[in-house]
Amino acid sequence: MQNVLVLRIIFGLLAAVIAVFSVMAVCTRRILHAATYLLFVLFATAGLYFFLNYSFLGAVQLLVYAGGVIILYVFSILLTNTDREEPLPLFSLRRWLALLATVGGVALAGFLLLSNVWPQTELPVDAEIGMKQIGHTLMGTQKGQYLLPFEVMSVLLLACMVGALVIGRKRS
Amino acid sequence: MFDFSVVTTWIDEGLRGIMPASGAIAIECVLIGVLLLAVYAVFALVLILAERKVCAAFQCRLGPNRVGPWGSIQTVADMVKIITKEIISIRHVDSFLHNLAPFLVIIASLLAFSCIPFAKGLQILDFNVGILFMVAASSIGIVGILLAGWSSNNKFSLIGAMRSGAQMISYELSIGLSIMTIVVLSGTMQISELVESQNDLWFIFKGHIPACIAFVVYLIAGTAETNRGPFDLPEAESELTAGYHTEYSGMHFGFYYVAEFVNMFIVAAIATTVFLGGWMPLHIPGLDAFNQAMDYIPSLVWFLAKSVVMVFVIMWFKWTFPRLRIDQLIRLEWKYLLPLNLVNLIVMVLIVALGWHF
Numbered sequence: 427m428q429n430v431l432v433l434r435i436i437f438g439l440l441a442a443v444i445a446v447f448s449v450m451a452v453c454t455r456r457i458l459h460a461a462t463y464l465l466f467v468l469f470a471t472a473g474l475y476f477f478l479n480y481s482f483l484g485a486v487q488l489l490v491y492a493g494g495v496i497i498l499y500v501f502s503i504l505l506t507n508t509d510r511e512e513p514l515p516l517f518s519l520r521r522w523l524a525l526l527a528t529v530g531g532v533a534l535a536g537f538l539l540l541s542n543v544w545p546q547t548e549l550p551v552d553a554e555i556g557m558k559q560i561g562h563t564l565m566g567t568q569k570g571q572y573l574l575p576f577e578v579m580s581v582l583l584l585a586c587m588v589g590a591l592v593i594g595r596k597r598s
Numbered sequence: 599m600f601d602f603s604v605v606t607t608w609i610d611e612g613l614r615g616i617m618p619a620s621g622a623i624a625i626e627c628v629l630i631g632v633l634l635l636a637v638y639a640v641f642a643l644v645l646i647l648a649e650r651k652v653c654a655a656f657q658c659r660l661g662p663n664r665v666g667p668w669g670s671i672q673t674v675a676d677m678v679k680i681i682t683k684e685i686i687s688i689r690h691v692d693s694f695l696h697n698l699a700p701f702l703v704i705i706a707s708l709l710a711f712s713c714i715p716f717a718k719g720l721q722i723l724d725f726n727v728g729i730l731f732m733v734a735a736s737s738i739g740i741v742g743i744l745l746a747g748w749s750s751n752n753k754f755s756l757i758g759a760m761r762s763g764a765q766m767i768s769y770e771l772s773i774g775l776s777i778m779t780i781v782v783l784s785g786t787m788q789i790s791e792l793v794e795s796q797n798d799l800w801f802i803f804k805g806h807i808p809a810c811i812a813f814v815v816y817l818i819a820g821t822a823e824t825n826r827g828p829f830d831l832p833e834a835e836s837e838l839t840a841g842y843h844t845e846y847s848g849m850h851f852g853f854y855y856v857a858e859f860v861n862m863f864i865v866a867a868i869a870t871t872v873f874l875g876g877w878m879p880l881h882i883p884g885l886d887a888f889n890q891a892m893d894y895i896p897s898l899v900w901f902l903a904k905s906v907v908m909v910f911v912i913m914w915f916k917w918t919f920p921r922l923r924i925d926q927l928i929r930l931e932w933k934y935l936l937p938l939n940l941v942n943l944i945v946m947v948l949i950v951a952l953g954w955h956f
Contacts, residue, residue, distance in 0.1 A: 485730045
């Protein structure tokens with residue numbers, strides 16, 4: 427039973443880090459601080475994957491999100507540099523709409539959580555999923571395998587690259 | 599050949615005998631953490647001394663020769679000095695990010711360091727995607743460098759950080775792809791299995807031509823990834839004073855300095871593990887007597903000897919080649935190394951599919 431307690435404590439720590447830094451990332455006024463807090467959130471998420479014994483996803487989370495996406499965020503913040511604050515009116519249509527969307531989103535997420543996930547608590551399985559199994563699932567064409575979504579994602583990335591080239595090319 | 603896991607299992611069983619499992623794990627975590635930091639610091643001291651001696655030899659000087667025999671405890675004295683130095687707080691900097699950045703760099707370096715298999719059974723982190731985790735962990739350091747450059751409120755720092763970020767992102771692709779070439783050959787990403795499967799022959803011989811190309815590309819990209827010469831333009835003194843760590847003082851600067859040197863060792867250690875057999879002795883199929891003789895040399899000696907040779911080659915680069923310009927550096931990666939690497943990967947896949955390797 428003591429083992430279960432230790433696992434609960436680790437999970438609680440990771441969850442607290444995710445929750446606290448998510449809120450801080452949204453609340454801070456400095457944009458680079460927000461990116462740093464987001465980095466901490468992504469670290470803790472990777473920690474959750476390692477905690478679940480899914481080390482492949484944890485490593486990919488570190489590589490793609492912490493090592494890739496955050497660096498691109500920081501890069502674009504450094505290149506654009508818009509840390510100046512524009513005073514916004516306290517009440518405006520945009521703010522009311524944002525409030526509405528937030529309340530709606532929280533209600534939806536809360537409903538889904540409470541109706542599906544909340545009552546069940548499962549301990550992580552000890553078995554590691556093999557790299558070969560992940561590879562076959564990702565590259566297979568049978569039912570429950572993911573070749574088509576994988577390729578669609580690559581088309582999306584290609585579109586992003588073409589867009590970046592169009593924006594970034596020199597116009598004579 | 600002595601297996602270090604005998605020692606670790608003995609400690610583990612001893613601890614579990616006198617306390618519950620979770621307490622034993624907690625104590626082991628603390629022990630490993632302290633040991634890791636100590637080994638990290640010792641490696642950094644030895645490497646800094648080695649760098650100064652090698653540099654002196656290349657420039658026909660003697661190098662440090664006053665403190666201790668042949669100047670051998672010079673870096674210990676330097677360490678004491680830098681620890682007692684004041685960390686100057688600068689006005690108009692973003693102090694949160696400024697103080698956080700060195701720790702991100704050192705944590706990334708430590709995480710990668712803890713994956714290294716030093717000897718048979720002497721490895722801290724080992725799981726089924728170990729080599730991928732190692733590459734992922736070392737990529738976190740770039741965030742630290744970018745944040746350092748931004749938060750210093752200094753144009754030199756900012757330009758240095760941008761250069762460094764661009765350089766490390768670019769060369770990370772080459773590192774990943776050249777390691778991927780060997781992963782294709784071996785069929786595993788677990789570091790211990792990578793070493794075990796070089797029991798009959800090291801991968802650089804097993805995969806012959808594509809493995810050699812991948813090895814050379816890895817060495818170039820690894821040197822660039824650690825911001826060392828001839829790719830040290832993020833901190834080129836003549837242009838940028840000291841690049842992204844211009845504004846850092848005391849031990850905060852020391853963290854960057856130490857991380858840079860240990861990162862060089864990590865690059866050498868990955869080259870050793872992935873291409874040159876790690877701690878595995880030189881085994882040639884068919885020559886049983888020779889293999890038996892090689893087994894008498896301890897695995898730790900094999901690993902350290904190969905790594906020292908690789909570290910020497912990387913130092914040799916630094917004191918031989920002139921520094922590249924930023925556009926030449928980026929062009930080298932994106933126009934030459936990356937296409938070469940992709941073609942090389944396909945060649946390796948073909949060779950493995952057709953069974954043309956040893």
